[in-house]
Structures are given as structure tokens and as C-alpha cells.
Amino acid sequence: MKKILFLPLFQMPSGHHRAADAxxxxxxxxxxxxxCRKIDFLSYWNEPLEKTIGNMYLKWISSLxxxxxxxxxxxxxxxxxxxxxxxxxxxQMLGFETKMLELLxxxxxxxxxxxxxxxxxxxxxxxxxxxxxxxxxNVYTDFFVNGIWGKEHIDLHLVNDETMKRVLLEKHNVxxxxxxxxxxxxxxxxxxxxxxxxxxxxxxLVAGGSxxxxxxxxxxxxxxxxxxxxxxxxxxxxxxLFKELESWNLAHIKPKGYIECREEMNMLYEQADAIxxxxxxxxxxxxxxxxxLIFVHTALPGQEQYxxxxxxxxxxxxxxxxxxxxxxxxxxxxxEWRRKQIFSRMDDYLMSTESSAMKEIVKLxxxxxxxxxxxx
Numbered sequence: 338m339k340k341i342l343f344l345p346l347f348q349m350p351s352g353h354h355r356a357a358d359a360x361x362x363x364x365x366x367x368x369x370x371x372x373c374r375k376i377d378f379l380s381y382w383n384e385p386l387e388k389t390i391g392n393m394y395l396k397w398i399s400s401l402x403x404x405x406x407x408x409x410x411x412x413x414x415x416x417x418x419x420x421x422x423x424x425x426x427x428x429q430m431l432g433f434e435t436k437m438l439e440l441l442x443x444x445x446x447x448x449x450x451x452x453x454x455x456x457x458x459x460x461x462x463x464x465x466x467x468x469x470x471x472x473x474x475n476v477y478t479d480f481f482v483n484g485i486w487g488k489e490h491i492d493l494h495l496v497n498d499e500t501m502k503r504v505l506l507e508k509h510n511v512x513x514x515x516x517x518x519x520x521x522x523x524x525x526x527x528x529x530x531x532x533x534x535x536x537x538x539x540x541x542l543v544a545g546g547s548x549x550x551x552x553x554x555x556x557x558x559x560x561x562x563x564x565x566x567x568x569x570x571x572x573x574x575x576x577x578l579f580k581e582l583e584s585w586n587l588a589h590i591k592p593k594g595y596i597e598c599r600e601e602m603n604m605l606y607e608q609a610d611a612i613x614x615x616x617x618x619x620x621x622x623x624x625x626x627x628x629x630l631i632f633v634h635t636a637l638p639g640q641e642q643y644x645x646x647x648x649x650x651x652x653x654x655x656x657x658x659x660x661x662x663x664x665x666x667x668x669x670x671x672x673e674w675r676r677k678q679i680f681s682r683m684d685d686y687l688m689s690t691e692s693s694a695m696k697e698i699v700k701l702x703x704x705x706x707x708x709x710x711x712x713x
Contacts, residue, residue: 355524519697630669
């Protein structure tokens with residue numbers, strides 16, 4: 338049996354976990370000779386501290402968004418600079434590299450897949466120091482490459498589009514054969530659009546922020562008494578939002594709790610004409626695959642701000658005003674010419690994909706170099 342170790346970060350629900358889970362399900366269903374294991378490295382390093390850091394992270398984004406964005410831009414987003422190098426140097430000081438080697442010795446993987454930049458940075462440093470020989474794959478879950486990801490010492494980069502590929506080629510001197518445009522991995526249950534089950538009244542999905550971040554309530558309150566469209570609000574694990582919407586008991590605004598079944602989620606997409614959401618990598622990728630008009634109501638500081646900028650430049654999403662209205666949405670949703678233009682750009686974007694992330698990972702596992710390599 339061959340073994341793949343997936344390394345996201347934090348235990349909270351995130352795109353890093355959803356991408357890893359999608360790949361694990363796809364790989365294990367397609368190749369019985371491969372076993373997959375997913376470990377949150379921060380919890381392995383120190384579980385109580387991981388919970389503390391996770392809570393602090395959410396509070397920081399909510400209470401001091403401008404400060405968080407400044408720190409993210411200065412220390413994580415920007416190309417490698419003195420501050421970035423100093424941040425990564427703390428990795429060694431805090432014993433992360435030693436702990437990573439301990440984890441790899443315990444798990445003995447044949448391949449490492451990083452769906453978060455922090456584990457990628459650690460294993461890349463270990464490879465640069467010749468302390469690790471196991472092949473490593475970066476699976477990018479945003480629409481840009483931040484400065485923390487390991488670059489030169491990563492064996493395979495699975496990116497979302499040609500722009501990201503050029504960044505790796507031109508700014509980081511990554512060999513072209515080590516990069517593949519695969520898009521962000523989504524569940525196999527999330528099939529490309531098959532049949533749109535539309536009613537006379539247009540249906541809009543609303544992603545309300547699964548962790549309680551990203552305030553969509555003002556918009557929903559504005560359409561509480563009267564609405565042109567039907568809304569299904571995906572509350573995730575945001576119980577506060579779910580309970581408030583449920584208490585309204587409205588026919589045109591239906592809240593949904595956390596949905597584990599991807600088939601159910603796929604059907605909700607099939608029934609919708611558009612989605613109002615934040616620019617998180619997984620949700621946007623699923624909406625593109627389902628050819629939904631995408632309206633962005635909030636972008637969290639840090640990576641979502643950069644996702645928003647890149648997606649707007651490609652004309653794939655529409656950013657709503659600070660106080661959005663249904664009329665703003667109707668200008669797109671009711672305009673056939675504008676819809677066709679957006680769908681054409683979506684189709685071009687999706688057609689640029691060269692392969693699937695699952696196929697590229699399995700191909701690497703089956704490569705002659707891998708067959709002759711012993712785990713480091």
C-alpha cells in the first residue's frame with residue numbers, strides 16, 4: 338500500500354480541509370492501492386494551543402480587520418522579503434521543523450500533499466536542508482500564490498489558472514513540468530451542471546459565513562417583508578444566523594444548517610440561478626463549475642481580499658455595494674446579454690484546466706521516480 342499524508346491547518350471548517358477531503362475521497366475511490374491520512378499539523382504540534390490560536394484568529398479578523406489585512410499583506414502576501422524571511426525563521430525557533438520530522442517518521446508517507454501554505458513552508462525548508470526526500474505537492478486553495486508557500490523545493494504545484502502558473506514560472510523559477518492547472522479540488526459529488534431545476538421565481542443561494550464571519554444579515558433584513566426572489570441561506574455551523582432566520586418563518590427565506598451530504602449541496606446548486614457569497618476558494622470554484630452567477634457580499638481581510646481582486650479582474654464575479662439591494666442583483670440576473678457575457682468568461686476559465694488534481698497526484702505516485710524512492 339502507498340500512503341499520502343494531507344496537511345491542512347487548524348481544525349475549524351475551511352477550504353483547506355474541504356480540498357483535502359475532496360482529494361482523499363476521489364483518490365481512495367479510484368485506486369485501492371493508495372491510503373490517505375489527513376492531519377492538522379498545528380494540532381499535532383500542540384492541540385490546546387491550536388484551539389487558542391484558532392479562536393484568536395477568528396476574533397482578530399472580526400474585531401480588527403484592517404490590522405489583520407496589513408499583517409497578512411506585509412508578512413504573507415508580498416513576495417519574499419526581509420519580513421517574510423523573519424516570519425519563516427520563527428518556524429525553526431518554535432520547533433516546527435523538528436515536530437514535522439517527528440510526524441513524518443510516525444506516519445511514513447510516500448507523498449505529502451499540502452493544502453495550506455504553512456506546512457508547505459516547513460517541508461520545503463526541510464527539503465532545502467536535505468533533511469527530507471519525500472515528494473511534496475502544493476494544492477493552492479486560493480486564486481493567488483502568497484509568499485509563505487514553499488516554492489523551489491516542491492515537486493508539484495497544482496494551481497487554478499494561467500496567472501498563478503506564470504507567477505511560479507517567472508517570479509519563483511519553478512520548472513514548467515512541475516506545474517499543472519487543475520483548479521481548486523471540489524467533491525466528485527459536485528458534478529458540472531447537468532440539469533437546472535428552475536421555478537418561475539428565480540432562486541438565489543446565500544452563503545452566510547460558516548464560522549459566523551461575514552455579515553449577510555443586513556441584506557436579508559432588507560428583503561424580509563418583500564422580495565423578488567426565493568432565497569436559501571447556507572448557514573453552515575453559524576447557529577446564531579440559522580436561529581434568527583428560522584424565527585422569521587418566511588416562505589421566501591429558508592435557512593439551511595451545516596450540509597455534510599455533497600449530493601444535497603449539488604442539488605441546491607442545480608436549483609439556483611445565482612449565489613451571494615464571500616470569495617472563498619472552494620465555494621467560488623463550486624459555483625463556477627455549476628455556472629452560477631456569483632455576487633460577493635463580503636470579503637474578509639487577507640486572502641479573500643486578494644481573491645476578490647483577481648476574480649473581478651477576470652470578470653467572473655460581481656461585487657455588491659456596501660448596502661446591496663435586489664435591484665442591484667436584478668440588473669445582472671434579469672439581463673440576458675450580461676448573463677451570456679459572464680457565462681462565456683466562466684466557460685473560458687474552466688476550459689483552461691489542463692488536468693484534475695486527483696489525476697496529477699496519482700500520476701506522481703505512479704511515476705518511476707516515486708516507485709524507486711523510499712520515504713525520507
